[in-house]
Amino acid sequence: MSPTPQLLSELFPKGTGQHSQYGYSANIGDGICLRVKQVRISVKLLQRPGCLPPPQLQILIQDLAMNICDLNWEIISWVQAQKLNRGQDILYIFKLCTCNSVSLSVIEPSSGSVINVCQQIPITLRNTTKKKRETSQTIGVQIDIEIEDVNLHLTPQELFHTIRFLKALLRCLNRNEKQQLTKA
Numbered sequence: 226m227s228p229t230p231q232l233l234s235e236l237f238p239k240g241t242g243q244h245s246q247y248g249y250s251a252n253i254g255d256g257i258c259l260r261v262k263q264v265r266i267s268v269k270l271l272q273r274p275g276c277l278p279p280p281q282l283q284i285l286i287q288d289l290a291m292n293i294c295d296l297n298w299e300i301i302s303w304v305q306a307q308k309l310n311r312g313q314d315i316l317y318i319f320k321l322c323t324c325n326s327v328s329l330s331v332i333e334p335s336s337g338s339v340i341n342v343c344q345q346i347p348i349t350l351r352n353t354t355k356k357k358r359e360t361s362q363t364i365g366v367q368i369d370i371e372i373e374d375v376n377l378h379l380t381p382q383e384l385f386h387t388i389r390f391l392k393a394l395l396r397c398l399n400r401n402e403k404q405q406l407t408k409a
Contacts, residue, residue, distance in 0.1 A: 256303040279393035288325035
């Protein structure tokens, strides 16, 4: 069922600026809260011709939560957040993202061995976004990341494979950057 013009006009009443002003869609994006029990990410890099296949990176994120906050990083409702910015030309959106456990593993493709680089690290991320109300344009973002305790216990062989993955990842990132520079 597609929305009728009458319904769209109710969603975007005159003056909310459905195309350029801070309105309905910006309110939805700024008000999103999130809870995720588990996220698994696998990073596999392409093999360069004539080289060994690069190690893979496995990331496991558990108990991820993203909430709206006030200036003191206390979790508040969307309605309370709207009151903080009422009548202001510049909006501040505060998001607190907590993760009870992040684990990183590197998998060596030739042997299939799993190298646990770090296990169950709690991480807190604080994101402050500054926007112009009139245009909804983002004019500033600050991200603070807190990692309380990191212990790496790697054998020389495990360290070698971890560094090998990081070098391969950097090569990929630099290659993309070089391609963009040559296009300009």
